[in-house]
Amino acid sequence: MSEINILGDAYKKAKYKVPGHGPRNVQVLKDALMEINEETESEMYGKGKVIDDFQEKMAKYLGKEAAVFFPSGTMAQQIALRIWCDQKGINKVAYHPLSHLEIHEEDGLKKLHNIKTILLADKDRVIQLEDITGTEEDIACLLLELPQREIGGQLPEYKTLEDISAYCKEKGIKLHLDGARLFEILPYYQKSAAEVCALFDSVYVSFYKGIGGIAGAILAGNQVFTDESKIWKRRHGGDLISLYPYIISADYYFDQRIDKMHQYYEEAKEFARYFNQCHGVSTKPLVPVSNMFHVQFDAPKEDMETILASIYQETGIGLTSYVREVSNSASNYEVSIGDLYAQLPKEELQKVFTLLDEKMKT
Secondary structure (H helix, E strand, O other), X not given: OOHHHHHHHHHHHOOEEOEEOOOOOHHHHHHHHOOOOOOOOOOEOOEOHHHHHHHHXXXXXXXXXEXXXXXXXXXXXXXXXXXXXXXXOOOEEEEOOOOHHHHOOOOHHXXXXXXXXXXXXXXXXXXXXXXXXXXXXXXXXXXXEOXXXXXXXXXXXXXXXXXXXXXXHHHOXXXXXXXXXXXXXXXXXXXXXXXXXXXXXXXXXXXXXXXOOOOOEEEEEOHHHHHHHHHHHHHOXXXXXXXHHHHHHHHHHHHHXXXXXXXXXXXXXXXXXXXXXXXXXXXXXXXXXXXXXXXXEOOOHHHHHHHHHHHHHHHOEEOOOOOEEEEOOEEEEEEEEOHHHHHOOHHHHHHHHHHHHHHHHO
């Protein structure tokens, strides 16, 4: 058996799991449907009470004039940037080098929409105002991802966001929020979603990450923008005959978990402290700014898989099912805290880190 299978198998057998809300299986939908009247009618091709009510609810929560439900964030964001490029007559946008659009979407923005991308900032830090003011390129839109997932979920200071927003308004640059994890950063900024979104012309949020729904996204902005996004949604094949399983689960888990974001944030900080007390282990950021962060090990991937598997077997607690190679002598993984963390027996959790510290010293 390979080392990666050893870790995955040990994780599956662990009595307790640390990350997330629990298994992503059919029960997720069944629980959501328990709250629904059997006579509730499905929406069809993006029209109907189920989708209208949820879109209105999200528009109000985000402080925007209107909102549109999409089956995926990939679709929603490419469409948002296309609309702003068409409106400005400029086929260039700017974002971070590790943006989801740049590294996970097979160049969809470029191939489908012929939009050119300007990469701002060094890949290991968030975008700052000087990165924008320093570019000589004319751009239609700037995309900011909050938090910046690929570098541990880092965030700029809120004053930086305000300054960037003001600069973009002054220069006529549209500002789009990749808010896949917007809900999770509100405790750190101590702002409402509407306050953060007021800095942006358009906003995307996800319902399967911190919220834990099946899939789906909201794209919000002014009425003209959202009306245009519906046309592009149809062009992209996003108007399935029915999206209600995604909408119902998104609505249900939003209500279940939106008020727990502060809890997840505090638990993430606690969890990070455990790691940072261990030899050869650190977190990025050192103090998390949301419910997610990266754990970095001063040991090769194969060694860490063996170490972690043995800890799971001894304690019954699984930290992660995978470890990624960073270099020949370093590895890491990503943490996202959800409902499961509160269920962990703290004495056993402390034992996990006592063992981790000991094994990292040998």
